[in-house]
Amino acid sequence: MSDFFLHKFGRNPDLNTAQDDVWDYGSNYQFPAVATSTQLVGLANDIPSSDGVHSVSVEGLLADGTEVTEVATLNGATPVVLTNSFYRINRMAIDAVGATGINSGFIDISHSGSATLGRIAPLFGQTQQAVFTMPAGVSGHFTGWYFDAGQAGLFNNVKGNVALQTRAPGQGWRTKQSANFTHTSPVDRKFDVPAPTFAVKPLTDIRVRVTVTNTDDLLAHGGFEIKGFRDIR
Secondary structure: OEEEEEEEEEEEEEEOOOEEEOEOOOOOOOOOOOOEOEEEEOOOOOOOOOOOEOEEEEEEEOOOOOEEEEEEEOOOOOOEEOOOOEOEEEEEEEOOEOOOOOOOOOEEEEEOOOOEEEEEOOOOOEOOEOEEEOOOOEEEEEEEEEEEEEOOOOOOOOEEEEEEEEEOOOOOOEEEEEEEEEOOEOEEEEOOOOOHHHEEOOOOEEEEEEEEOOOOOEEEEEEEEEEEEEOOO
């Protein structure tokens, strides 16, 4: 066995009164049912030899849950089909880049003709999404999670509920812990002692889901940490 550590952080730039997940695309994250053809698209200047982003590193899972990382060369606003058919996208980050040094526009990844699975927002250089799927052969437990949200001029009115949720293979979504929040009372929980309640099995989906009760257009941040092990026998 070997150690496994995960620090996952996300951002939702437009959190509304409907239920939303904490990721840069906004809305509810759609976990795919199967692995299939996967494509990347950026801005027109995101091509080799330009001043934009040349390539992107994609981390995710194959159909059997095996971890895979693929570096794909962008072709501007024309979608590029990846070599691997991804089941899950766990993280993306810019790789080779021109004079700008960072992405100036959105870089999106999706299953061909389907929902967006990851987004690198302008000037961030990597995805910010508090969603994750545990790889095959990896188990662990949550050691903490956090969330905050706010909007200029509405600090005293922001309130809602946020939940750390998991979905093990063959099961429905379960809330591991939930909390009410306001702008002045963000959520920050630490679990010093591992407990069965906070255990995470292989191939478990994880999300931070938010319900805002009284206002729209919030900027939210959230994430979680997992400590565990890889079974490499």
